[in-house]
Amino acid sequence: MLLPFTLILFTLQFTTSMNTGKPGCLTKCGEVTVPYPFGIQKGCSIDDSFELTCDTTSNPRKLFLNTSQNIEIYSINISGSDMKVSNSVAYNCYNKSGDIATDEDFTQIQYNLQNTPFTFSQKNKFTVIGCDDFAIIEGKSRVNFSGSCVGICSKKSDVRNGECSGIGCCQTPIPKGVKSYVAGVSSFNNRTDVKSFNPCSIAFLGDTESFRFRGAPDLFINYTDVVRRNSVVPMVIDWEIGGNGGCAQATECKGNSFCNDTGMGGYNCICNQGYEGNPYLDPGCIDINECLDKQKYPCYGDCINTEGSYGCTCKPGYTGNGTIPDNCRLNVISGGSKFPAKVFSLALVFGSLAILSGITGIFLAIRKRKLIKLRKTFFEKNGGLFLQQKLNAPEATYAVTLFTTEELQKATDNYSEELIVGRGGYGLVYKGILPDKRVVAIKKSILVDGTQAEQFIHEVSIITQVIHRNVVKLLGCCLEEKVPVLVYEFISNNTLFYHLHHRSGGMSWLSWENRLRVAAEAASALAYLHSQATMPIIHRDVKSANILLDENYTAKISDFGASRLVPLDHDQVTTLVQGTLGYLDPEYFHTSQLTDKSDVYSFGMVLAELITGKKTISADRTNHEKHLATYFVKSMKENRLLQILEPQLLREGTLEQLQTVAELVKRCLNLLGEDRPTMREVAMELEGLRKFTTHPWFPQQTPEKSRSLTLEVEQYDLYDVSLIPYSSNEY
Ligand SMILES: *[C@@H]1O[C@H](CO)[C@@H](O)[C@H](O)[C@H]1NC(C)=O
Numbered sequence: 001m002l003l004p005f006t007l008i009l010f011t012l013q014f015t016t017s018m019n020t021g022k023p024g025c026l027t028k029c030g031e032v033t034v035p036y037p038f039g040i041q042k043g044c045s046i047d048d049s050f051e052l053t054c055d056t057t058s059n060p061r062k063l064f065l066n067t068s069q070n071i072e073i074y075s076i077n078i079s080g081s082d083m084k085v086s087n088s089v090a091y092n093c094y095n096k097s098g099d100i101a102t103d104e105d106f107t108q109i110q111y112n113l114q115n116t117p118f119t120f121s122q123k124n125k126f127t128v129i130g131c132d133d134f135a136i137i138e139g140k141s142r143v144n145f146s147g148s149c150v151g152i153c154s155k156k157s158d159v160r161n162g163e164c165s166g167i168g169c170c171q172t173p174i175p176k177g178v179k180s181y182v183a184g185v186s187s188f189n190n191r192t193d194v195k196s197f198n199p200c201s202i203a204f205l206g207d208t209e210s211f212r213f214r215g216a217p218d219l220f221i222n223y224t225d226v227v228r229r230n231s232v233v234p235m236v237i238d239w240e241i242g243g244n245g246g247c248a249q250a251t252e253c254k255g256n257s258f259c260n261d262t263g264m265g266g267y268n269c270i271c272n273q274g275y276e277g278n279p280y281l282d283p284g285c286i287d288i289n290e291c292l293d294k295q296k297y298p299c300y301g302d303c304i305n306t307e308g309s310y311g312c313t314c315k316p317g318y319t320g321n322g323t324i325p326d327n328c329r330l331n332v333i334s335g336g337s338k339f340p341a342k343v344f345s346l347a348l349v350f351g352s353l354a355i356l357s358g359i360t361g362i363f364l365a366i367r368k369r370k371l372i373k374l375r376k377t378f379f380e381k382n383g384g385l386f387l388q389q390k391l392n393a394p395e396a397t398y399a400v401t402l403f404t405t406e407e408l409q410k411a412t413d414n415y416s417e418e419l420i421v422g423r424g425g426y427g428l429v430y431k432g433i434l435p436d437k438r439v440v441a442i443k444k445s446i447l448v449d450g451t452q453a454e455q456f457i458h459e460v461s462i463i464t465q466v467i468h469r470n471v472v473k474l475l476g477c478c479l480e481e482k483v484p485v486l487v488y489e490f491i492s493n494n495t496l497f498y499h500l501h502h503r504s505g506g507m508s509w510l511s512w513e514n515r516l517r518v519a520a521e522a523a524s525a526l527a528y529l530h531s532q533a534t535m536p537i538i539h540r541d542v543k544s545a546n547i548l549l550d551e552n553y554t555a556k557i558s559d560f561g562a563s564r565l566v567p568l569d570h571d572q573v574t575t576l577v578q579g580t581l582g583y584l585d586p587e588y589f590h591t592s593q594l595t596d597k598s599d600v601y602s603f604g605m606v607l608a609e610l611i612t613g614k615k616t617i618s619a620d621r622t623n624h625e626k627h628l629a630t631y632f633v634k635s636m637k638e639n640r641l642l643q644i645l646e647p648q649l650l651r652e653g654t655l656e657q658l659q660t661v662a663e664l665v666k667r668c669l670n671l672l673g674e675d676r677p678t679m680r681e682v683a684m685e686l687e688g689l690r691k692f693t694t695h696p697w698f699p700q701q702t703p704e705k706s707r708s709l710t711l712e713v714e715q716y717d718l719y720d721v722s723l724i725p726y727s728s729n730e731y
């Protein structure tokens with residue numbers, strides 16, 4: 001009884017799989033179709049790395065990637081060169097009594113696709129769901145990268161369905177070509193205030209298309225639910241053929257297909273337009289008969305399929321466009337005209353040429369006028385008139401250069417990709433050379449919306465007045481573009497963050513003495529900003545990535561994109577919380593009340609980074625020590641300070657000095673702003689310590705010359721504004 005049934009099934013499989021797998025190869029595993037170049041038997045795939053594992057013990061059968069990790073494949077898409085697979089989530093759940101619901105630690109997950117033809121697709125985003133949570137992802141593509149996300153809310157009604165915007169849900173993209181990653185999630189406050197409606201922290205890398213934030217129901221997911229869903233989500237993985245050489249090595253693309261370089265060493269075959277099928281198998285892609293699919297290829301007249309395309313004409317005796325409904329009209333021009341046909345067509349050609357060039361001329365003129373008008377609009381929208389007014393005012397004491405679009409285009413070779421020296425969430429920084437040969441950094445940001453224009457101009461004018469050895473000079477701006485473009489002096493030696501965390505081996509200039517000097521310089525600049533007579537400036541985004549180093553390794557504070565001016569009669573202002581995770585003052589975070597002590601906290605984090613050599617947030621440390629602040633303070637309390645300091649410093653500094661700086665860090669990280677020292681006190685203390693270390697009888701060591709003046713493109717922010725803005729209208 002069973003036999004005929006299975007037979008039919010098999011014939012069906014083989015006939016429909018004409019163009020799916022190699023002859024004689026199985027192309028189904030359970031519900032999933034396995035097209036060539038993949039295979040589930042020996043010799044059926046393009047090479048060993050495309051051989052998949054079909055688990056025959058489960059019902060229905062399940063398909064897995066051949067890796068040590070359990071990655072189940074849900075579907076494979078040949079034309080998209082990708083597939084959908086399962087991916088584990090990192091989570092941490094609390095039960096009603098406030099205990100962690102499981103003994104095992106699931107707060108961290110890691111995946112490694114190194115040495116496989118697979119990479120994590122950019123169709124995924126790193127997502128965190130929770131109301132008291134932050135999550136980090138660190139991984140490797142061509143460069144190392146890390147990203148973080150914060151989910152906050154204080155009550156259920158804050159969250160909006162379908163909107164993943166930092167309130168209860170946060171998403172961040174990953175770079176191209178990621179082969180491995182570690183992700184971890186942890187909560188700020190042990191869910192103390194939120195566990196009634198949000199028992200779990202959840203973070204995952206997942207397919208953006210499959211995920212839509214449902215609001216409260218997603219926050220209400222508890223431990224039982226997570227386990228019931230096997231704690232997996234769909235994710236997209238890209239695949240490529242060949243290890244290196246891209247299309248140059250391609251031998252596999254069959255008829256009517258082309259080779260597409262992935263840019264990561266390998267390639268994919270793609271059917272030409274108008275063709276479909278499997279481009280990796282003979283005979284290759286076949287012509288689509290468009291006339292059979294009126295839905296996708298509409299035709300209201302006569303449809304004729306051609307190779308790679310199709311024609312659609314009106315029925316004989318009618319003219320018009322057959323692909324548009326009711327466009328075909330009865331021919332009225334019937335019978336010949338008296339004009340000799342040749343003369344007629346010649347006149348027609350010349351006539352239309354003349355008209356055409358006329359139209360083109362008019363068109364170009366209109367376009368130019370439009371462009372000028374557009375620039376004027378931008379100039380006004382960006383607050384240009386307001387700035388001009390300020391500059392022309394009799395009491396104006398400063399100069400801001402207003403650059404034109406052309407000048408900056410010329411300086412950056414039309415914003416050439418090759419001149420990009422910094423890239424951050426909020427814009428790009430280009431290296432440029434002005435006609436007078438000055439080298440400048442040009443920041444094309446996207447920070448201003450129309451309503452902020454005045455504020456922006458106000459800040460531009462204030463910051464151009466800030467003249468301090470350790471503050472990056474703003475030279476001018478260009479307001480004729482859609483977003484204001486800022487022009488800074490060019491600082492050649494990268495950021496402190498880079499030197500602390502990315503320099504690759506070798507001798508370093510980061511001696512104890514130099515670290516103290518850089519810290520003292522940065523502190524004095526911040527103290528200067530805070531003490532501005534007319535209006536104190538709060539930087540708001542102090543971090544090691546915003547401390548640049550020039551050719552003499554002198555520190556320069558950069559990026560005032562987030563800064564706020566505090567009118568003298570207020571000692572605090574209420575703002576949207578903004579800053580960078582890892583440096584953000586927890587008090588400011590909870591109250592939205594910005595004071596100069598927030599900068600002190602962030603600077604304390606920079607100091608901690610300087611003496612430990614550790615990042616402010618790291619997935620490598622255990623759950624409660626992910627944040628360097630906690631880790632640092634805890635280590636000091638437990639008398640383990642010496643174990644967490646950069647070993648080099650133990651050799652170079654005295655115990656007393658190191659302890660003094662550590663105490664200073666601790667005071668800066670005080671949870672209550674008023675208990676922190678002022679920036680001036682910090683600067684003076686550091687300066688005092690420095691005097692103590694500079695031995696005049698030792699020749700000053702000249703800093704090691706930088707390897708190269710061309711900066712590498714970095715993942716973190718150079719001259720850039722905050723990484724994660726989020727509003728917290730509840731606090
Ligand atoms: C799995 O992949 C490895 C390396 O790519 C290969 O050596 C091995 O034969 C594969 N195993 C199976 C069952 O395909």
Ligand SMILES: *[C@@H]1O[C@H](CO)[C@@H](O)[C@H](O)[C@H]1NC(C)=O
Pocket residue numbers: 077078079080081
């Ligand atoms: C496969 O990928 C192509 C190209 O990205 C896309 O248009 C198509 O919808 C995908 N097919 C499926 C079934 O997802």
Ligand SMILES: *[C@@H]1O[C@H](CO)[C@@H](O)[C@H](O)[C@H]1NC(C)=O
Pocket residue numbers: 095096097098099100101102103
């Ligand atoms: C919460 O979890 C802890 C530890 O797993 C357990 O001892 C306790 O009974 C649980 N409480 C409730 C209310 O489930």
Ligand SMILES: *[C@@H]1O[C@H](CO)[C@@H](O)[C@H](O)[C@H]1NC(C)=O
Pocket residue numbers: 142143144502504
């Ligand atoms: C990436 O980080 C690892 C350590 O986690 C380091 O060994 C490697 O050199 C780094 N690669 C780059 C390109 O910075």
Ligand SMILES: *[C@@H]1O[C@H](CO)[C@@H](O)[C@H](O)[C@H]1NC(C)=O
Pocket residue numbers: 188189190624
């Ligand atoms: C969170 O809980 C851990 C251990 O359960 C504890 O060590 C830590 O101090 C708590 N943190 C906060 C902010 O309550």
Ligand SMILES: *[C@@H]1O[C@H](CO)[C@@H](O)[C@H](O)[C@H]1NC(C)=O
Pocket residue numbers: 222223224225
């Ligand atoms: C988890 O949530 C489900 C509903 O989503 C509920 O039925 C179940 O009782 C909850 N489990 C616990 C332990 O609270």
Ligand SMILES: *[C@@H]1O[C@H](CO)[C@@H](O)[C@H](O)[C@H]1NC(C)=O
Pocket residue numbers: 260261262263270
């Ligand atoms: C070709 O590859 C690039 C990545 O290198 C990708 O962005 C693009 O979509 C691919 N083209 C097609 C037609 O799939």
Ligand SMILES: *[C@@H]1O[C@H](CO)[C@@H](O)[C@H](O)[C@H]1NC(C)=O
Pocket residue numbers: 321322323324
């Ligand atoms: C007919 O209309 C379609 C859709 O509007 C357009 O793409 C096509 O170019 C038109 N064909 C001709 C011959 O004008």
